[in-house]
Amino acid sequence: MNTISLEQALAITDGALQRGREVSAAPLTVAVLDSAGVLVSLQREDTASLMRPDIAIAKAWGSIALGRSSRGLAEMAEARPGFMQSLNTLGEGKVLPAPGGVLIRNDNHLIIGAVGITGDLSDVDEACAVAGIEKIGLKADCS
Incomplete structure (x- = not known):
């Protein structure tokens, strides 16, 4: 398997939203992208704000795009803000360096997709992403 399937993406989303309910998270929005960065699944809970899908x-x-979690990108942005700004310019503004973006790896440690979650504190978003990924037996990479 080189990329995430729709069935897997929907199961990850369900698991992430379930974890959000368990921890009483604010309304979440969950995006699952395949290994080429193409959107496979997007779900926004009721009352989640307008920009949440884009986030x-x-x-x-x-x-x-950069092969690391958005937490890792946030750390990079803090250490090298000019470089991150340049990367975001090259990426046409599509990079958001804040925790909540988690790589999905298969058993061979290959990246097969990524989950992005927003709606609560970034640490909660990230924890929900990890829960969704691990629920279906894949590996969550937050580094």
């Missing part, structure tokens, strides 16, 4: 996609897209 979720940007967290996941940046992770796919």
Whole structure:
């Protein structure tokens, strides 16, 4: 398997939203992208604000584009803000360096997609992404 399937993406989304309900998270939006950065699944809970889909996609897209979690991108942005600004310019503004974007890896450690979640605190968003990925037996990469 080289990329995430629709069935897997929907199961990840369900698992992430379930975890959000378990921890009483604010309304979440979950985007799942395949290994080429193409949107496979997008779900927005009721009352989630207007920009949430764009934010979720940007967290996941940046992770796919740069091969690291959006937490790793946030750390990079803090250490080298000029470089991150240049990367975001090259990426036409599609990179959001804030936790909540998590790479999805298969058993061979290959990146097969990414999840981006927004709606609550970034650490909660990230934890929900990890829960969704692990629920279906794949590996979540937050590095």
